Amino acid sequence: IAGITQAPTSQILAAGRRMTLRCTQDMRHNAMYWYRQDLGLGLRLIHYSNTAGTTGKGEVPDGYSVSRANTDDFPLTLASAVPSQTSVYFCASSDSFAGSAYNEQFFGPGTRLTVL
Amino acid sequence: GQNIDQPTEMTATEGAIVQINCTYQTSGFNGLFWYQQHAGEAPTFLSYNVLDGLEEKGRFSSFLSRSKGYSYLLLKELQMKDSASYLCAVRGGGSYIPTFGRGTSLIVHP
Numbered sequence: 001i002a003g004i005t006q007a008p009t010s011q012i013l014a015a016g017r018r019m020t021l022r023c024t025q026d027m028r029h030n031a032m033y034w035y036r037q038d039l040g041l042g043l044r045l046i047h048y049s050n051t052a053g054t055t056g057k058g059e060v061p062d063g064y065s066v067s068r069a070n071t072d073d074f075p076l077t078l079a080s081a082v083p084s085q086t087s088v089y090f091c092a093s094s095d096s097f098a099g100s101a102y103n104e105q106f107f108g109p110g111t112r113l114t115v116l
Numbered sequence: 117g118q119n120i121d122q123p124t125e126m127t128a129t130e131g132a133i134v135q136i137n138c139t140y141q142t143s144g145f146n147g148l149f150w151y152q153q154h155a156g157e158a159p160t161f162l163s164y165n166v167l168d169g170l171e172e173k174g175r176f177s178s179f180l181s182r183s184k185g186y187s188y189l190l191l192k193e194l195q196m197k198d199s200a201s202y203l204c205a206v207r208g209g210g211s212y213i214p215t216f217g218r219g220t221s222l223i224v225h226p
Contacts, residue, residue, distance in 0.1 A: 033213065042218035043159070043203065058213075090158060103212070104149065107158035 003027065006091050006108040013081050013115050021076045021111050023091030031094045032074040033105065034058075034066060036087040043090065049074055081115045088112050118142040118206045120217035127223045128194055136189045136220050138204035149205040149214055150178050150189045159203055162189070191222075199224045 004025040013019050025032065034046040045058030049068040063085060065077045074093075078085055089111045094103040119141040128134040140148070147166040151159040163171055165180035165187060177190040191198055201221050205214035 035216075040218065043205075043216040045213060045215075048213060059215075104161040104164065105159075105214075107160070109158050 004091060004093055004106055004108040006089075006111050008111060009109070010112040011114070013078075013113065015082055015115055016080050019078045019081055019113070021078075021089055021091075021113070023074045023076070023108055024072050025074075025091075025093045025106070025108075026072065027093060027095075027106065028071060029093035029106070030071070030096050031103070032068065033092040033094075034064070034074070034076045035090045035092065036060065036085075037090060037110075038087050046076065046089075081113075083115045086113060086115045118208055118215040120204055120206055120215060122202075122204050122217045122220045124218070125221045125223070127225060128191075130194055130196060130224055130226050132194050133190065133192050134194060134222065136191070136202050136204075136222065138187045138189075138217060140185050140187075140204070140206045140217075142185075142206055142208035142215075144210055145182055145185075145206070145208045146212065147207040147214070148178075148180055148187050149203075149207070150187075151203040151205065151216075153201045153203060153219070155200070162202075194224050196224050196226070198222065 047066040091108040092105040153159040163178035201219040
């Protein structure tokens, strides 16, 4: 693994089903993030984690949950998918969360999710 | 929160120079990022500004004026491969997580 990976690449899901999007990074970054990207709306933060064992809510957290059991993995779960969750989901990581350093974010390739 | 504004779309000619503007409103400004995103791909980091002035990196430069809440990304010697979306992201409001603007789609034509 080099960088940050996501799985699956794409998924079509029936409404009401449960779905977990996987994200793994091998850069030993402390901070990880989940964004959704919708046409005309840009990237919006769903949840984030500044270190293993801690998570926080972003701008659009409703209907999503996350966990951070270790440094490398940050799965995103849709407990009961709805059509409005159709989007492209990007996972990202950065070296640290707090402080004055600029901490560029590294993004995974994305998961294209369609909820019917 | 932050209010970030960028033009939706711009077109330019191969070999030319283009300037993509970003204006923002935030309290406690703590940095501005530019990312490039090709269609169907992930965003990739281009530049970071936290102090006023120009940061140059090859064909790309980024400028910041904190007093005006204004930044621009300057792309010189445009190439067809520069056709992409350019995302402005601002960090402030007490959070170290940047908020992204809606992005500017740049189309470079021959």
